[in-house]
Amino acid sequence: MSIADTEKEIIEEFSLFDDWMGKYEHIIEQGKSLPLIAEKYKTDDRLIKGCQSKVWLHSEVKNGRIVYTADSDAIITKGLVALVIRVLSGHTPDEIVNAKMEFVNKIGLKEHLSPTRANGLVNMIKQMKLDALALKSKSV
Amino acid sequence: MASVKTIARQKIDVIAIRKDFPILSRTVHGKPLIYFDNGATTQKPLQVIDCIVKYYSEQNANIHRGVHTLSQEATVLYENARATVQGHIHAADASEIIFTRGTTESINMVAAAFRDTLREGDEIIVSEMEHHSNILPWQALCEERKAVLKVVSVSDAGELMMEEYKKLLSPKTRLVAVTHVSNTMGTINPVKEIIALAHGNKVPVLVDGAQAIPHMNVNVQDLDADFYCFSGHKVYAPTGIGVLYGKQKWLREMPNYQVGGGTIKTVTFAKTEYAESPLRFEAGTPHIEGALGLAAALEYINAIGLENIAAYEQELLAYAEKKLSAIAGLRFIGTAREKASVLSFVIEGIHPYDIGVILDQLGIAVRTGHHCTQPLMERFNCVGTVRASFAFYNTKEEIDELCKGIERAVKMLKG
Numbered sequence: 064m065s066i067a068d069t070e071k072e073i074i075e076e077f078s079l080f081d082d083w084m085g086k087y088e089h090i091i092e093q094g095k096s097l098p099l100i101a102e103k104y105k106t107d108d109r110l111i112k113g114c115q116s117k118v119w120l121h122s123e124v125k126n127g128r129i130v131y132t133a134d135s136d137a138i139i140t141k142g143l144v145a146l147v148i149r150v151l152s153g154h155t156p157d158e159i160v161n162a163k164m165e166f167v168n169k170i171g172l173k174e175h176l177s178p179t180r181a182n183g184l185v186n187m188i189k190q191m192k193l194d195a196l197a198l199k200s201k202s203v
Numbered sequence: 204m205a206s207v208k209t210i211a212r213q214k215i216d217v218i219a220i221r222k223d224f225p226i227l228s229r230t231v232h233g234k235p236l237i238y239f240d241n242g243a244t245t246q247k248p249l250q251v252i253d254c255i256v257k258y259y260s261e262q263n264a265n266i267h268r269g270v271h272t273l274s275q276e277a278t279v280l281y282e283n284a285r286a287t288v289q290g291h292i293h294a295a296d297a298s299e300i301i302f303t304r305g306t307t308e309s310i311n312m313v314a315a316a317f318r319d320t321l322r323e324g325d326e327i328i329v330s331e332m333e334h335h336s337n338i339l340p341w342q343a344l345c346e347e348r349k350a351v352l353k354v355v356s357v358s359d360a361g362e363l364m365m366e367e368y369k370k371l372l373s374p375k376t377r378l379v380a381v382t383h384v385s386n387t388m389g390t391i392n393p394v395k396e397i398i399a400l401a402h403g404n405k406v407p408v409l410v411d412g413a414q415a416i417p418h419m420n421v422n423v424q425d426l427d428a429d430f431y432c433f434s435g436h437k438v439y440a441p442t443g444i445g446v447l448y449g450k451q452k453w454l455r456e457m458p459n460y461q462v463g464g465g466t467i468k469t470v471t472f473a474k475t476e477y478a479e480s481p482l483r484f485e486a487g488t489p490h491i492e493g494a495l496g497l498a499a500a501l502e503y504i505n506a507i508g509l510e511n512i513a514a515y516e517q518e519l520l521a522y523a524e525k526k527l528s529a530i531a532g533l534r535f536i537g538t539a540r541e542k543a544s545v546l547s548f549v550i551e552g553i554h555p556y557d558i559g560v561i562l563d564q565l566g567i568a569v570r571t572g573h574h575c576t577q578p579l580m581e582r583f584n585c586v587g588t589v590r591a592s593f594a595f596y597n598t599k600e601e602i603d604e605l606c607k608g609i610e611r612a613v614k615m616l617k618g
């Protein structure tokens with residue numbers, strides 16, 4: 064499935080909820096299927112900066128595609144990372160770097176994109192793109 | 204607008220007071236705003252907003268310079284604002300009131316002033332509950348001058364270990380920098396005693412009053428504080444304005460911080476003669492409307508009466524403590540005997556951030572995280588807390604909503 068298709072799928076999923084509670088419960092649910100980072104990778108150098116909660120991200124190349132694993136100590140954050148990973152993981156560095164990630168806005172999570180120190184979603188996406196770029200040389 | 208009269212120990216008319224704060228009638232995510240982040244910044248009453256609008260509509264001019272009427276009027280307003288601050292904190296003289304950008308700048312100014320006199324092995328004492336703003340300037344200074352930063356520990360209840368403090372005071376101590384009220388826990392520190400002990404060792408004391416000013420009467424002469432710092436925005440005034448109070452004898456000795464327009468008597472390329480305090484410390488065109496707004500805010504709370512405000516806020520605090528303690532797994536961080544209306548807590552197994560996000564969806568603004576007191580978080584072995592800080596425009600009904608909100612969040616997050 065392409066990045067755009069996954070985004071579309073997520074937007075459709077979220078359109079089923081007409082209140083914030085359903086939406087957040089769905090986010091929390093997403094966290095449960097997050098591909099978890101191996102314990103040995105849960106090191107400070109893999110922490111995403113700028114999140115109020117801790118988010119560890121590990122990126123690696125498999126057959127020319129970037130595979131992400133992550134974890135967080137906050138469960139809403141965990142759900143948000145899971146959503147972003149669901150969209151980006153398994154794609155080529157170029158696809159990842161060029162992904163527009165419009166779904167975040169479209170599912171009404173705009174507040175998680177504001178550049179306050181509390182919300183790390185922007186930094187999360189940025190780090191994933193940076194990792195993809197760094198791993199690009201290894202993926203060819 | 205509510206009419207606020209000074210009658211000692213009068214019960215606060217919160218319905219009337221709320222009408223003075225336009226922002227309190229807005230909604231967040233479709234729900235009425237419940238603003239419990241007063242420790243971060245307070246909302247502004249119309250009296251302050253109107254004062255700023257009036258300044259720019261009718262009074263704007265640069266101060267201390269012009270001979271024209273507007274400039275003279277603006278200068279009088281600005282200096283009157285200084286006198287209002289002086290009166291409010293009971294300083295001996297208006298020249299002891301320096302307008303700054305806020306508490307952080309005030310502390311940095313004092314740290315810069317001590318730079319040249321600090322020698323290798325000298326000591327500065329701070330406490331474990333300080334805001335980063337009252338740690339970093341001293342830490343940086345100590346690193347630069349090879350001095351030593353000594354830290355007074357905090358008890359399990361969130362109180363300063365006074366016996367330890369007494370032991371830390373030594374002939375090597377050059378300064379004590381301590382907060383009046385903890386921003387994270389609300390603990391009211393015995394600053395008068397802290398200062399007396401320091402003075403017994405001929406050590407000056409800087410008090411970070413950012414969290415005290417909105418909640419209590421402060422008398423810098425009675426405290427005998429050498430320096431007292433606070434921010435306007437935490438006391439219903441605009442952002443970008445703050446105060447450094449310094450005893451005259453210190454201000455006379457203090458080197459210039461920044462120099463430029465407004466700080467001088469005469470300038471030639473050979474030599475510049477500087478003005479006296481406070482102008483010597485207020486380089487450039489100051490935050491004039493900020494100073495006016497600060498004076499308006501102080502007049503506003505004085506009209507209500509700080510005793511009345513404190514009594515009502517204590518009532519809110521006691522009510523919230525009682526209500527929240529019924530929530531399973533909730534632990535308060537900071538249970539000092541003397542507290543301002545700040546309530547920090549953690550809930551077992553739930554990250555404060557998650558609670559903050561859910562509460563926000565319910566229109567409730569609380570603070571989550573480390574509150575710029577990471578050493579204190581380490582002391583209590585938590586990643587952060589949820590902090591509800593109450594102002595006199597808050598109500599018990601809002602606290603009920605907070606409790607319901609927390610219970611809802613717990614249900615969703617543990618579900």
